[in-house]
Amino acid sequence: xxxxxxxxxxxxxxxxxxxxxxxxxxxxxxxxxxxxxxxxxxxxxxxxxxxxxxxxxxxxxxxxxxxxxxxxxxxxxxxxxxxxxxxxxxxxxxxxxxxxxxxxxxxxxxxxxxxxxxxxxxxxxxxxxxxxxxxxxxxxxxxxxxxxxxxxxxxxxxxxxxxxxxxxxxxxxxxxxxxxxxxxxxxxxxxxxxxxxxxxxxxxxxxxxxxxxxxxxxxxxxxxxxxxxxxxxxxxxxxxxxxxxxx
Amino acid sequence: xxxxxxxxxxxxxxxxxxxxxxxxxxxxxxxxxxxxxxxxxxxxxxxxxxxxxxxxxxxxxxxxxxxxxxxxxxxxxxxxxxxxxxxxxxxxxxxxxxxxxxxxxxxxxxxxxxxxxxxxxxxxxxxxxxxxxxxxxxxxxxxxxxxxxxxxxxxxxxxxxxxxxxxxxxxxxxxxxxxxxxxxxxxxxxxxxxxxxxxxxxxxxxxxxxxxxxxxxxxxxxxxxxxxxxxxxxxxxxxxxxxxxxx
DNA sequence: ACCTGAACACCGTTCAAGT
DNA sequence: ACCTGAACACCGTTCAAGT
Numbered sequence: 001x002x003x004x005x006x007x008x009x010x011x012x013x014x015x016x017x018x019x020x021x022x023x024x025x026x027x028x029x030x031x032x033x034x035x036x037x038x039x040x041x042x043x044x045x046x047x048x049x050x051x052x053x054x055x056x057x058x059x060x061x062x063x064x065x066x067x068x069x070x071x072x073x074x075x076x077x078x079x080x081x082x083x084x085x086x087x088x089x090x091x092x093x094x095x096x097x098x099x100x101x102x103x104x105x106x107x108x109x110x111x112x113x114x115x116x117x118x119x120x121x122x123x124x125x126x127x128x129x130x131x132x133x134x135x136x137x138x139x140x141x142x143x144x145x146x147x148x149x150x151x152x153x154x155x156x157x158x159x160x161x162x163x164x165x166x167x168x169x170x171x172x173x174x175x176x177x178x179x180x181x182x183x184x185x186x187x188x189x190x191x192x193x194x195x196x197x198x199x200x201x202x203x204x205x206x207x208x209x210x211x212x213x214x215x216x217x218x219x220x221x222x223x224x225x226x227x228x229x230x231x232x233x234x235x236x237x238x239x240x241x242x243x244x245x246x247x
Numbered sequence: 248x249x250x251x252x253x254x255x256x257x258x259x260x261x262x263x264x265x266x267x268x269x270x271x272x273x274x275x276x277x278x279x280x281x282x283x284x285x286x287x288x289x290x291x292x293x294x295x296x297x298x299x300x301x302x303x304x305x306x307x308x309x310x311x312x313x314x315x316x317x318x319x320x321x322x323x324x325x326x327x328x329x330x331x332x333x334x335x336x337x338x339x340x341x342x343x344x345x346x347x348x349x350x351x352x353x354x355x356x357x358x359x360x361x362x363x364x365x366x367x368x369x370x371x372x373x374x375x376x377x378x379x380x381x382x383x384x385x386x387x388x389x390x391x392x393x394x395x396x397x398x399x400x401x402x403x404x405x406x407x408x409x410x411x412x413x414x415x416x417x418x419x420x421x422x423x424x425x426x427x428x429x430x431x432x433x434x435x436x437x438x439x440x441x442x443x444x445x446x447x448x449x450x451x452x453x454x455x456x457x458x459x460x461x462x463x464x465x466x467x468x469x470x471x472x473x474x475x476x477x478x479x480x481x482x483x484x485x486x487x488x489x490x491x492x493x494x
Numbered sequence: 495a496c497c498t499g500a501a502c503a504c505c506g507t508t509c510a511a512g513t
Numbered sequence: 514a515c516c517t518g519a520a521c522a523c524c525g526t527t528c529a530a531g532t
Contacts, residue, residue, distance in 0.1 A: 002512045003515045032506060048515050136383035141438010149451050157453035174435035175475030182429025188421035191388010204396050206404035228422030231482025238481055249531040250496045295496050
């Protein structure tokens with residue numbers, strides 16, 4: 001047939017099919033020939049739309065990152081009052097209702113940047129966890145992918161405008177990515193074989209119940225992510241309060 | 248030559264060569280044929296020592312996990328006083344020297360389980376960061392690999408003996424793995440191209456200095472890991488203190 | 495038991511040829 | 514411009530053959 005009147009392929013169609021293949025059968029199952037078959041064309045056809053397989057993967061990755069909600073970082077207007085926010089950011093050392101300052105009142109609850117970070121982290125994780133097999137590629141960094149750069153820009157900008165020093169803002173962006181990519185890369189619970197025979201009491205005295213983990217996969221991983229996220233935000237809020245003390 | 252008097256290969260020798268290849272050129276560079284060439288044998292020879300390439304990868308992964316220090320989790324004797332530790336775990340709400348309770352005194356500093364967790368996390372990250380290309384494989388979970396199961400057993404056992412409820416201990420093990428694997432999977436700093444042209448001010452108003460990141464790769468990632476680790480431990484210490492309050 | 499070469503069904507990518 | 518089949522240098526793995 002050679003060249004059809006209306007093109008058989010488009011970058012969009014290729015990206016969608018590639019992501020489905022990766023989701024269903026893993027990164028290893030994505031071959032140009034297999035993908036072409038799935039799209040009912042011959043292997044080399046793909047090279048009319050992407051220079052290399054890596055180029056195609058880049059597009060797939062950026063389509064996933066594009067799903068992450070960044071709206072909580074708002075515009076400059078809504079966040080440019082950061083200076084005053086930092087000034088009264090006493091972050092839970094005392095409360096206006098007279099109750100004593102205790103750890104039972106997580107500082108992060110009252111801190112706008114922490115709320116934004118929490119919402120973003122949840123959206124980020126949801127987008128990645130929907131496509132765990134591509135996380136190793138995506139975790140290599142933004143590279144030149146526009147959605148990934150937009151994400152980094154929004155997070156860093158919001159933190160700086162909230163009063164964080166630039167060096168700290170960079171570190172927070174990095175450590176949040178560590179945590180989110182790590183949590184989306186693979187299920188913790190599913191990593192433990194459901195076969196009880198694996199956990200010989202002589203070798204692993206505390207893993208007697210580990211074979212049950214895989215069955216509760218969803219709740220275990222969700223709970224671990226939420227616990228870690230709140231712990232991180234509380235820890236960061238402590239540091240934010242120390243910034244205000246020094247000034 | 249067929250069968251030599253003394254074997255040309257051993258599992259040990261194969262694993263070492265495979266890890267070097269992965270470290271130097273990435274997971275994609277590890278092919279059975281290439282590895283065999285590196286070892287001066289023919290491709291199929293490897294199948295006398297490993298059933299499949301996946302089997303070989305499992306052995307490589309477990310050799311890396313074997314480098315992680317677990318000695319800080321000690322024996323049952325040294326950690327079974329956890330009940331009392333929990334009882335006075337006031338976690339920085341007040342200090343004996345009369346200074347006011349401020350977040351400037353991180354609770355995690357005084358908490359034995361947190362100290363153990365910190366030392367372990369650093370060793371864990373160091374072992375993984377030395378071999379970032381294999382982290383995606385390793386992050387899939389312990390599977391049936393003995394060193395990975397030993398690690399999970401030690402962490403979980405120590406937390407439970409320190410007074411954490413089993414469900415919480417599971418979540419902490421999971422979230423620590425999220426953070427450590429995420430931080431070792433790829434450099435945050437190196438993920439940003441050093442080419443300043445990438446960061447168009449119109450598209451990414453806050454990334455004007457991002458091209459400098461890759462140059463400070465080591466310190467940026469180290470700093471982010473340490474900040475995140477301390478924040479996590481402080482956040483967990485707040486929760487540990489709340490456990491004591493309720494009892 | 496442990497290595498070899500030949501073989502099978504795969505890869506990513508290039509390229510000349512078709513419309 | 515966009516598709517095709519043929520071709521090249523690769524893959525993981527099996528297997529019969531050698532000592």
